[in-house]
Amino acid sequence: MLTFRSIRRYNLALVALLCIGLVSQAGYAQHAVQADTLYTMTDQGPIVNGVVLIEEGTIAEVGPATEVSVPSDATVHEATVATPGLIDPRGTVGLSGIHNVPADQDQLDTSEPMQPALRAIDAYNPREQLVSFVRQLGITTVHTGHAPGALISGQTATFSTAGETVASSVMDSLTTVAMTLGPDAQARFESPDTRGKGVAMLRQQLLDARAAMDTEEPTTDLGTRVLQKVLRGEVPALVTAHRAHDIQAALRLQEEFGFDMILDGASEAYLVADEIEEADVPVILHPTMTRPSGTTQNAAFTTAGRLHEAGIPVAIQSGWEPYVPKTRIVLYEAAIAMANGLPRRAALESITSAPAEILGLDRIGTIASGQAADLVLFDGDPFEYTTHVCTVIDDGNVVSTECK
Template sequence: MKSLFRLFALLAGSLLVAAPGQAQLAVRADTLYTMAGAPIPDGVVLIRDGKIERVGPAERVAIPAGYRVLEAVVVTPGLIDAHSVVGLAGILNIDHDQDQLDTSDPVQPELRAFDAYNAREELVGWVRSFGVTTLHTGHGPGAVISGQTMLVKTRGETVSEALLDSVAAVAATLGPMIERYFKSPGTRAKAVALLRAELLKARAYRQKQQAADPARRPDPDLGMEMLVRVLDGEVPLLITAQRVPEIMAALRLQREFGFRLVLDGVAEAYLVLDEIRQAGVPVILHPTMVRPGGEAVGATLETAARLHAAGIPFAFQSGFEGYVPKTRVVLFEAAMAAANGLPRQAALEALTLQAARILGVADRVGSLEPGKDADLVLFDGDPFEYTTHVCTVIIDGEPVHETCR
């Protein structure tokens, strides 16, 4: 009986530790990267009720009795994949798990990622095991306007449990990529014209909405409602544009309509750095190791370093791949950028705090500071070394992965 009681007590204790928002943890690192200041040798993070309670050197931060202690060589904030289709695109590469692009119409701003995201998709767990705790995911490139994107944590059994922001951006595309999925538009000029026409329609729709006489107001239109939010600056327009003509067209549209623009992909950004910097537009860079073909024929491993040198804020993304397992790993993409001229601290910032700022969630994630969500990654070595493993991933104060990978 005593043995059974002991076993029951152990099981009950483990359940208490694993319960979301209930764990009291202390994480100790040989090197702690908070992203809110200089790295801390022999650093400690205290976690209580899913939030960061205290951060500092071990000599100043005492670990209270009863806290579970986790140790690592290096600890960073949870990694952020700044643009993905994971959760809409699945691991099997068959029709039923490929919801990232609807090819019935090239203009569909009304499509909600929230309605298609599968929190239980195996790919979500796969990227989580490599330290990704926050995903900016949703409808992907390939249509003039493919739909909406969203922000989720890589945990939870349902979209509601994972959700950070149900509408993070509206996704659009300029360039020849559209031709793979639609007969029209067939040229660069036609794609820009279609996008511009939709924004003009939204401007007119907004004006009609403001009519004093309710009878003169337009019937609700889901697509126009979303584009009005873009015009009002409430939701950014994420435009995938790889080559110089598309990049410049996106900047012209932003100047004309005044919306918040986030450039995506930008394989040839290094050719127009001054123009991007002067526009004050952030960039979600194509995967560093993208195959240099098609629209990305001008890609280089050094683009991240050049963006950093030019003072242009940017973040890393996994993007979309047409082959199994359907996604890249942003940690590896950042490591390759660091090996090709990008300072290591800047690479880590682009995976964490810089990405959080671009996506508008820096008040919750991206750095290890008191009051923020307790999202951490524990490594057994330098995060950018090939032989290093992610050993523990913590999301909202709960260890969700505890196997070195």
């Protein structure tokens, strides 16, 4: 005899079987993005009336609407323009907070001038309001950590802006070791007091780490261990240097020790572009609209364009300013660079595929089959002032739907 309870059990079982059938045929919840213009940041180029199919957090198919069929059970998201998720290639988001008070400022320890043992992953707060703020504006990935301002300020890391725990956010727990040359590394410490002393102290630290590699017993010193990773080419040094002669000092250290280097800040890079290009060193450039004072006094809107023209890989960062350590939005910084000589495609590359390549982040930065499904959907031209970010998809999950 059928009862209400037995009928209900039967219906639930039927629903479960149907769900299992759908999962087996099409994976978990599917999404499709349909955009009037789809910027893939690959050799495929922009696609007019483009479609992206997403399955289980991964891009399954990309192409024109005439070639890609959208499954009937997929959730469809429409946009005027879609791009890869934006990447902030250098900042302190998650270590520095939105309120700019001592309680949410963990980006720079000033007890010693060299602290390579400090790890961004131990200080990152995925629930910090600043993280959700940048996520709503299309930034799905942040390369963040210890700020410029010490000879060695610590280790940086890369995080998704979507996770609510460190474990669910971290993409790379040790991306670079952050160093600073020039006056910015002198102001907070008794020593170094000059450029020459700063370079000498850093050189001695690297020599000591290299000497310890020749001993039979592995070192237990955390700072020495991470510097040995730099010397072995396992982790790049991220060297902040703004003035031309500080950039040249960084290039000399890189040549002397043979480590991989990413030049950071680089306000006067246009004065030594030939040397940077010859050394095959990429640049994570200061925010285009950085305040021109101190070591950034000679920063120019045109620098990104000039570096691109010289054949130097360049990404544009949000940066860090000690008296307002909140964040800039890299989309706006790239837009100003585009208005001052950086080609449109290169401007979009500077906050998507270029930082992914510079930082060694293989699965993000482009829209292609097999890549992580990080996308930003706009209601107009991304570089137009009146355009809004309307949908943000991170690893296949819709994390923001409010037009900002």
